[in-house]
Amino acid sequence: MLKHTAQRRYRRLSDLVRPFSLVLFVIFLAACGGAPAAPANDSSASDSTTNAATVSEIPAGEPKLAEKQELVAGISRNLVNGPEDWLYAHTSLQVWEPLVAYDDQLRPQPGLAESWELSADGKVWTFKLREGVRFSNGDPLTVEDVIATIEHFRKLSGRPSIFLSGINFPEIYGEPTAIEKVDERTLRLAYAEPRPLLIYAISNHYSAVYSAKNFDENGNFKDLPIGTGRYRLVDWKRDQYAILERNENYWGELPALTRIELKIYPNENSRLSALKAGEIDALVELGAVSAAQARELRNDPNFVVSRHDSTCTTHIAFNGEAGRVFSDMRLRQAVSLGIDREALVRDLLYGYPTVAQSIMIHTNADFFNPSENASFKYDPNLAKQLVNEATQGQRVKAVLIFTPPGEGITAWPYPQMAAYFQALLQPIGIDLELKQLESAALTDARNNGEFDLVLGNYCWASGDPNYILGRITSSKSNQNVAQHGGYNNPEVDELLAKGLVEVDAKKRQEYYFRIQEIAAQELPIAPLYDQPTIIAYRPYVKGLSQRVAYAPTFETVYIEEH
Amino acid sequence: MGAYILKQLALAVPTLLLLTFVAFSLTTAARGDPAEIALRQGGNDPTPEQIAAYREELGLNDPIIVRYGRWMLGLTQGDLGRSFLSQREVSKVLGERIVPTLRLGLTAFVVASVFGIGLGVLFGLSANSWFDIVGRWLSLLFAAIPSFWLALLLIVIVAERWRLLPVAGYGNGDPRYMILPVIALACGPAAALMRVTRGAVIEVWRQDYVRTARSHGLREVAIALRHALPNALLPIVTLLGLRFGQILAGAIIIESIFAWPGMGTELNTAISGRDLPVIGAYVLIAGVSFIVVNLITDISYGLLDPRIRLGAGQGGRA
């Protein structure tokens, strides 16, 4: 009886409550289900529909330029690192220009120096500055500015930099006995020893030039950077955006784009989503689009996907210390022979990378050895035979370490690759144990020698052949000593030493060719593929490409009416 | 009550000391040399000498207690130190991150509380009606969807396909950029709150004193407001306190999916980069905010349930 009345009252209350609840409930549904919840949506919705309509109907015939020549592009990382960083802004932004640039074959090209000369003994470099160059603030470029920037680098040597080309001044510039002004247009660097490779080493990043007025007494930048490039940095926020405006004082031909907004999306999926949603016009720069994403986009008429060579190579490095399995050259060869690089590139990376053809990246035209002898083969039978020989029929157990599928510029599917290698090497007698370690733990494991194989990559900051070859093959290199690579071949050491001071270009090339042939045989590392930079953009963006040297070609871009 | 708050505040100081020390030691015990990691950023290959020099510069060779002491000393002067990775002042690094995180976190917290408690009370009061049943199922569903998966679906469907809202990023404070992350972050806690609130309301509604009140003919709304709700609030408040932490923590994942430039993404970078000063400062800030939230929770206990005499230890009647 009591229960009955209670229930009736219950119902009465719920009647009262229901209208309120319905309202709240609808809002909740809207919030959770993603229906429009704010009035602000309407404008964006209509914006994007008009956008979509015009994209699908690109007018035939003569292209019409859009009224506003502005580009919004997505990138994977901070390209501006602020006044504490030695470079402030990355080369991609074209805020500064280098004394010596390089082309897509990593060959030195005139930059702010229109010509240079090396003395016969290889000890004195003389650079002639271009005439009529002005900084973005209107000041003319002087030799003093160049010297100030080099001194700035020297001062900050050893300070960490977020950019690929962190400074290690002695490695790049050696120990110059003089950095001096000869006349208003001439700069001289003098050395006690021959330094013929300087021109390669300093090309691009390491010869960036900023106005001498830019630096404070600690070597930090005062205020925004002042360079001679096509663009000025006008605003930026870490991890969010960088805004560039055309430098109207530029000494050369003015580019079409007047404003570039670079938005940062560290996560590769957010990046692609932003492109699809029409928040950005293009995805550019290192690691912009992954192979898997390119595979999805390439059949979509709303986007253009293009691949470009880069300066990076993915490889397997060994723990080659005495006593470890891969100190045996035959087992290193077995790993290299057992991995089907063609299939890896074709089936897992959808054809975007280039199969590695030497320990030297193929884009480095002056020093890449195209010979068969410097290349790698796939021969599982021979691999199996080598394992048998080395171990008398025993199976080899090895630990392969690698980082998780990363964000930013290392976005290669390492876990899948590792699983694939495990499957490939199992039949030839090598059992891989896979260990995924975040990058700090991976470095630690490498330093402690807690690995047999590691998936890694190298990027060339310049065409200087010594830059990476030295790191890989020198018996004294960090990789071979501290990181347990253990590779030691006196002949290679000697060739490296000779290459460093050889003034004759032909002979120098021979030394480095020889190193690549030895490396293909002895495998200090096993390169897998040369990485591409894959970019994607909307069809109305014209003339966009990506240089080997990291930078997107903003200067040739124009926007069609859309 | 005043004495209780004072006591809790006094406790906060050693708590924070212990907390930051634990954080300091944890990060020291973590694999990897902070100096080397900082120098290796972006694929650099520093020499052992450079690493050693940077270690020395960062003072990493000193014993942990010395480093902790130095950090504390700096703290008393309002100096949180410099980031190992970027060389920037930590107060600057986190200062520019705290606003986005607070915006996202607090909005999600308010949204979750309003919807969770509001709907929970209504469902509880109209228990077993069709409306309650549908609501219950939906709340169950939303409590069960992983937030990162929901985020993924929202991005692909709402932002990419329908183009209703921006995909990711901060958009310089444009509120439209906040809608999807808030939904992804708030749905789970809101649904959980709704469940608990509903349960608590039903529970209280069955209690003898409510029945008595009802049988004495008090108006139902009055009963609901005066008796049922305050009592039902006790478990809800506990949960709210916990949900606040859940939301802050969940922000670490959601921020990374939505490229939200908050403390979560900064913490991710700092943890993987072993950036001790940044981690220490983050823990300090998180610790302070949690202590404040816990204090508020405790105080509201006292206000809601006078039977719990705060600070009286064993309780008066024992």
Added chain:
Amino acid sequence: MSLHESLEQPFRPNFSRTIRLSWLNLTWLKRYRALLIPGLILGLIVFAGLFAPLVAPYDPNAIDIGNALSAPSWEHWLGTDQLGRDYFTRVLYGGQTTLFLAGFSTLVVIAIGLAVGLISGYVGGAVDTVISTCLTVLLALPNLLLTLAILGILGPSNQTLLIALIGAGWVGHARVFRASVLSLREQVYIEAAKALGFSPWRIMFRQLLPNLLPTVVVLATLDIGAFLLLISSLSFLGLGSQPPAADWGVMLSDARPYFTQVPMLVFAPGVLITLVVLTCNLLGDAIRDLVDLKR
């Protein structure tokens, strides 16, 4: 009935009696209706996970790279992943890992939380001050942050994930249980039991524990869900299972780039996580309702 027993009687949910009665008169079907469907679904998923080696049609790590990313078919019910591995098989094995991790951590976490909460809440005084201060300190670190820190030190793997989850998870529970005990402690019957001179242990185990049981059951079922969500989040961030093995979180993060091309790769693990959490929550509700019925 002695005074003692009558004191205890109304507050003890009597599962055994309910069940015995129900089996006799077949109303059990009606009574446990709410348990039936979620129970069956969860049972099926758990069974498939437990006996994955028997149920699964393929080797989870068998790579067939030429047949990668194929659509669902008779040979491959859920298609294949980017390495050509059978996705149905991998979902089953992934479930095995995920469910084990979630279940095990729940059990341990509840046990620790209950013990600490009971002692702290009931004993009170200095013990409570110490424990609750420790709890405050630990709670001040967000759960996920603590988990991340532990994972960072020990390196990611399933074992360390378990340690991290348990290490970070019990704190919140201890606090909840402590709060409940704090509230229960002031109830008349506990006061009465104290007045009768019952030993603290007896009060904790015979009066407090049974009263906490509904909370325990509800929290446990909620917990399995919460842990499942946390585990998959962490795996999604790359801190869980190591390749070539995969749990649902890892599978989701691996499948992300293929979402629009092969949606199944993203849907299958996501739907399963949701389903398991949902059924757990439903079971929790149903159990709580059953327990409540006895009052």
